[in-house]
Amino acid sequence: MKRLLFLAFFSLVFLSGLDAADHTNSDSLIQSSFRLLSSKSFADKATAINSIAESGSSHAVLVLSSILEGDLYYHKKNKNMVLVTETTPRHYEITDPLTEELVSTKSKKELRKKYKKVGINNKLRGLLNEKLAALTIYSKDKSTRLRSTRKLLKNLNPSTVELLRDAAPRETDPQVKELMQVCIAVSDARSKDPEIQLGAINELAGSLYPEVRVLLEELKTAYTDSVAADPRLLPAVDSALRATSLKVSFYKQVENIFFGLSLGSVLLLAAVGLAITFGVMGVINMAHGEMLMLGAYTTFVVQQLMPNSIEYSLFVAIPAAFIVTGLAGIAIERGIIRYLYGRPLETLLATFGLSLVLQQLVRSIFSPLNRSVITPQWMSGSFEFNPALSLTYNRMYIVVFALMVLFGLLWLLKKTSFGLQMRAVTQNRNMAKAMGIRTGWVDALTFGLGSGIAGIGGVALSQLTNVGPNLGQAYIVDSFMVVVFGGVGNLWGTFFGAMILGITNKFMEPMTGAVFAKILVLIFIILFIQRYPRGMFALKGRAAES
């Protein structure tokens, strides 16, 4: 009871904001319990933890969580408490936990010599978790409340449930409130009274938290074995479990589709450049994978050049990669490919040789090892729809980015005069020439465009896979499959080809394993091409004949 009073007092203070007097006052309360923390006895430490938790200081959460993480140390002689954080490997910053001022920096050896960690055992760990949760479920910040309630669900005990019973009615946010009620229901489901149990189980039906699922499974086995249990309980548990598993499998499908779409977007980014060079121009560019690789390495170089603003590096890398690979593409077209028009098999061989040279060049300049490209903060992490479905941000951005690239390209082809010239040259070169179009330059620019798009794809790939000299090889076969499957010379075909292949791959993976899924997809495409040699969206009419 006394603790609850304290808590009420504390929350009042905490919620109404702290003035300076209270601040120093509560800090001195913590300061006085620090002496107990450096004691050897765990009972003393428990007392200290209790009084810190009840001090009402804004630093209490920091101090308690640092004890839990093992970051709180005390000086061996004067028993001063300090906070230790590892800044670089084996180098530590030592700060005062209350004033947050830097005391000193120490190497690992010096740290060991002068300071000692505040040791805890399992019982104290439980106490700390409980106190921290109690401190944070009344926090002003919604996400802190949500996080701490989520933590409580992991290890519920009678006292935390009491805490939640108090907190739930006062909670204003529906999401947090629902989670709190789940916690209470989980505890009620273990109650002795079958009525309460029944109510709780019905409430838990369809809940997606893994803890709830574990509990329901447990209850099911317990009731199946026991004769004494209330006969209404087993069917209730069964239907609750069914509702839950139905929902889980639904979200699993949603997740699969999302993964498929994101894989499809990766394929689309890799293949859309090829859809220009191969699909529109009819040039077999085996060095296409290396254009992706060049784009990825451009990202790496850009990040090396601007180490202090990684957050914006991608916005610089995208145009840079487009320019670098675009120029490389123009050089390749002018230097090699223009001599080989009309000899597709020779083009294939020459560009394949080029891909070997480019790979070795990158290996010689950068190193044969993978280079690490940093993912900016805004792209990492994931968005949690519910406990069974969370989608990572980088995959979401890839999907959006792939669509942007596709539509940008469509716009370029259909609405600009360059696009018009390009289509004119591919449809009837001689007539285009007669109309005064410089076909040679259009060829070079088209090839440069396809390569540049591949470079942009490489920037996106650098965020998903390892950036190494073999990056391109991994995608070249896939890219050709997508273009050929979709139908040559048709960007929408490429889009649907990529998405269908991506989703098929992801749906088959759980059944057959990743590698075998890929083999099956390859075989499927081989058979498909034999049935429909010109792909899904075949060009009809005169253009198809060439």
Place this chain on the structure above:
Amino acid sequence: MLKYKPFIFRLLETDRGSKYFVAILLALMVLVPVCNLAVPESSAFHMPVYGVTLIGKYLTYALLAISLDLVWGYLGILSLGHGAFFGLGGYAMGMYLMRQIGDRGVYGHPVLPDFMVFLDYKELPWFWYGFDQFWFAALMVVLVPGLLAFVFGWLAFRSRVTGVYLSIITQALTYALMLAFFRNNFGFGGNNGLTDFKDILGFDLRSDGTRIALFVCSALAVMLGYFACRFIVQSRLGSLVMAIRDSEGRVRALGYRDEYYKLFVFVVAAMLAGVAGALYVPQVGIINPGEFSPINSIEMVIWVAMGGRGTLYGAALGAVVVNFAKTYFTAVAPEVWLFILGGLFVGVTLFLPRGIVGAIQKIRGMLGASRNTGLPGMAAKK
């Protein structure tokens, strides 16, 4: 002059390159063993055993290149998956050699090869039955690649997949095979492949005598394969095949079912590649899924292009020249090799469209000795 000439002489008489080629092969077959066995070790002409095996390896590559040239040079199909047939032949031979190890493996199991014991197999998978018999393995060396080529070709040629599309799906074929063979539970040793062979037909693989015998077998196989291919291309069937290469539509319009002719040549080439693989494995001592990698198959294409497409002996010459360069450079300066290989691809297609043989013919042509350039049977273009 005799009115009747032996069949083999008739095969050779139209073609100066063929005569040189057969003469060189015969000389190799005699000289290499002699230089190894009869010439004392102190002599500069002594051929060490590893040299014999190395040349033997080049010869299997030469056979592979000849079979690829049959498909590319005469049939006009650029197969980027020819390594698949080579690899399958190699695996068939490797399985026989694995079974020959018997209980001498590390784990000493009487039937199961080491990797199966390691992966906890209880009994031999059904597709390993029969490989303890040499005749069965030898049959499989030609049957398995032949069957794959038959099924693949039947599907592809009937639906008239041609040109670049065909090249890309042949590449997908070997890529799929590579992925499959890399899997441990596929039953062929996973990424380690098959190795640690002990003996073949009861002869120790590491003994010098066996190695020389394998070399002679390889040379014989190249010769027989060459004659077989030459016979095909000089027959009426060969003329038809070249007609298909140059204008498939017209051949079809003349009433020929072109897909059957293509299928026949494609299957024969696959079988020859299988034989090359089977001879390659005992000499190298290992077969692993890397043989199926698409880059390997494309490398084979550059051997043919380098030597001279559509001449058969040019392909063999290219295989030896490129592989000799590969052996040399990967030992001396490994990082340069890929630059050279890549440069070869670009340089040969741009500057040597007919390969070494074509260049020699051109020079001879300039000297007025011969006017025959271009693919055989093809009217000079332009």
